[in-house]
Amino acid sequence: MESTSLAEQERILASDWGGGKSPFGTSWSKFMMWIFIISDALTFAGFLIAYGFMRKIAPAWPNQMHDVFSPLLITFMTFVLISSSAVMAMAVSAARAHDPKAAVKYIAATIFGGAIFLGCQVFEWYHFISEGATLTKNPWGVPQFSAAFFVITGFHGFHVFSGLTILAIVALRATFGKYSADSVENAGLYWHFVDVVWVFVFAFFYLM
Amino acid sequence: MTTHEHAHPTGYRQYFTTWLWLLGMTLLALAIGYIEGIPGTIKTLLLVGVTLAKIFLIGSIFMHLKSERVNLIMLTFSPLVLAIILFTFTSGETRNNDSTHQVENISPKCKDAQRTCRSVEVKAEGHSEEHK
Numbered sequence: 001m002e003s004t005s006l007a008e009q010e011r012i013l014a015s016d017w018g019g020g021k022s023p024f025g026t027s028w029s030k031f032m033m034w035i036f037i038i039s040d041a042l043t044f045a046g047f048l049i050a051y052g053f054m055r056k057i058a059p060a061w062p063n064q065m066h067d068v069f070s071p072l073l074i075t076f077m078t079f080v081l082i083s084s085s086a087v088m089a090m091a092v093s094a095a096r097a098h099d100p101k102a103a104v105k106y107i108a109a110t111i112f113g114g115a116i117f118l119g120c121q122v123f124e125w126y127h128f129i130s131e132g133a134t135l136t137k138n139p140w141g142v143p144q145f146s147a148a149f150f151v152i153t154g155f156h157g158f159h160v161f162s163g164l165t166i167l168a169i170v171a172l173r174a175t176f177g178k179y180s181a182d183s184v185e186n187a188g189l190y191w192h193f194v195d196v197v198w199v200f201v202f203a204f205f206y207l208m
Numbered sequence: 209m210t211t212h213e214h215a216h217p218t219g220y221r222q223y224f225t226t227w228l229w230l231l232g233m234t235l236l237a238l239a240i241g242y243i244e245g246i247p248g249t250i251k252t253l254l255l256v257g258v259t260l261a262k263i264f265l266i267g268s269i270f271m272h273l274k275s276e277r278v279n280l281i282m283l284t285f286s287p288l289v290l291a292i293i294l295f296t297f298t299s300g301e302t303r304n305n306d307s308t309h310q311v312e313n314i315s316p317k318c319k320d321a322q323r324t325c326r327s328v329e330v331k332a333e334g335h336s337e338e339h340k
Contacts, residue, residue, distance in 0.1 A: 025277040034280065038287055045291035049298055056302040065241055078234050086227040089270040090220055192271045196263055202234070203259040207241025208252060 033186045037193045040159075044197050047152050048204050054144040062140040064206060069124070074206050077120045078198065084113025085195040088167075088188045095184035100174050103184055107171040110191060114164045121157050125150075152205055156197055163187075163194050226269045233262050 024031050055061055062068050091106030128149065132139045138146035170187045173179065237258045240251060268274040273281055 023277075024280045024283070026280060031280075034283065038284065041287035042290060045287055045294065049291060049295050052295070053298045053302060056299070066244075071238060071242060075234065075238055079231065082227065082230045082234065085266065085270055086223050086230075089223050092272075093220065093223075189271055192266055195270075196266055199259055199262050199266070203237055203241070203255045207237055207255055 027182055029182055029186055030189070033189050037189060040193065041197075044152075044155070044200065047155065048200060051148045051152060051205065054148060058142055058144055061142055062145055064145075068128075068140070069206060071206075073120060073124060074202065077117055078202050080113050080117045080120070081195050081198050084110045084117070085192050087113065088191045092181075092185050092188040095179075095181040098181070100179045103179075104171050104174045107167050107174075107184070107187075111164055111167050111171070114160055114167070114191075118157065118160055118164070121153065121160075125153075148205070152201060156194070156201055159194050159197065163191050166190060222269060226265050229265055230262055233258050233265075237262075 022031075024034075026034070065071055087106050088110040091103045091110060094100075094102035094106055128146070133146040133149070135147050135150055137143050140146075166187050170183050173183070237255060240246065240254045240258065246254075267284065273284065
């Protein structure tokens with residue numbers, strides 16, 4: 001009787017319901033980063049859908065790509081962010097291969113790319129504001145246009161800034177020997193998410 | 209080896225190839241957005257297609273989702289599903305535009321930005337005052 005009971009217990013413990021198994025197969029910190037990314041993606045989805053809604057009900061809308069923004073600058077910004085994302089992926093691979101020196105080197109390159117992106121965004125904002133655009137009015141006569149621009153690109157820019165801060169902390173910790181491949185991977189996931197959001201902003205805000 | 213210590217087989221070469229694809233698709237999206245004369249619906253569909261292809265590449269290669277469990281991969285689709293639901297509900301509202309919020313559409317593209325669009329704004333302000 002007792003042996004049957006033990007076998008039954010072992011069968012239950014070996015099953016997925018026996019505990020000790022992660023249904024998502026990730027570390028706790030990585031899973032939490034994914035949950036954060038998913039919730040943040042919903043925020044940006046809300047922004048972009050609200051933008052689409054405003055644009056559709058507005059009586060007029062400026063031809064953004066031809067009359068307002070510089071396609072060259074926006075494409076350059078996209079190029080920089082995609083490149084920094086690729087370099088960040090290399091940093092994660094280096095971290096997983098237990099090569100902190102290479103990881104720090106790639107993270108530094110990622111930070112450099114992110115800083116260039118932020119610089120371009122400051123330049124774009126400066127020009128937009130110089131032309132008389134504010135949150136509530138702009139020379140194109142469609143208040144929702146500048147409001148959407150400031151909120152969407154501002155929120156994304158803040159994410160880039162946060163990403164740069166996180167990457168700098170991870171790189172500094174690695175330099176001082178407090179190295180963790182998981183922290184590099186989590187920071188990398190956040191940075192790629194920033195890239196993903198920009199891909200949507202590039203297509204739906206600037207190009208459409 | 210714990211459950212979360214995945215070996216990421218993605219090599220630098222694959223990252224480089226992905227980067228090239230992403231750049232190519234960015235230029236394609238730019239061309240779609242910049243060329244005038246493409247009907248609005250086709251332009252939107254093309255841009256959505258290119259964007260989703262880019263997201264797929266970034267997610268699977270850079271974020272290593274291709275080596276994650278199906279449970280986690282499915283979880284990442286949840287914002288997309290919820291966004292489609294939100295879009296579907298809000299786009300229904302735009303089809304039945306309330307005329308009280310409408311003003312004369314003088315220049316949809318606002319080519320002469322300084323003049324025509326300002327006149328739209330003035331009309332809009334005047335219109336809203338009438339309803340006060």
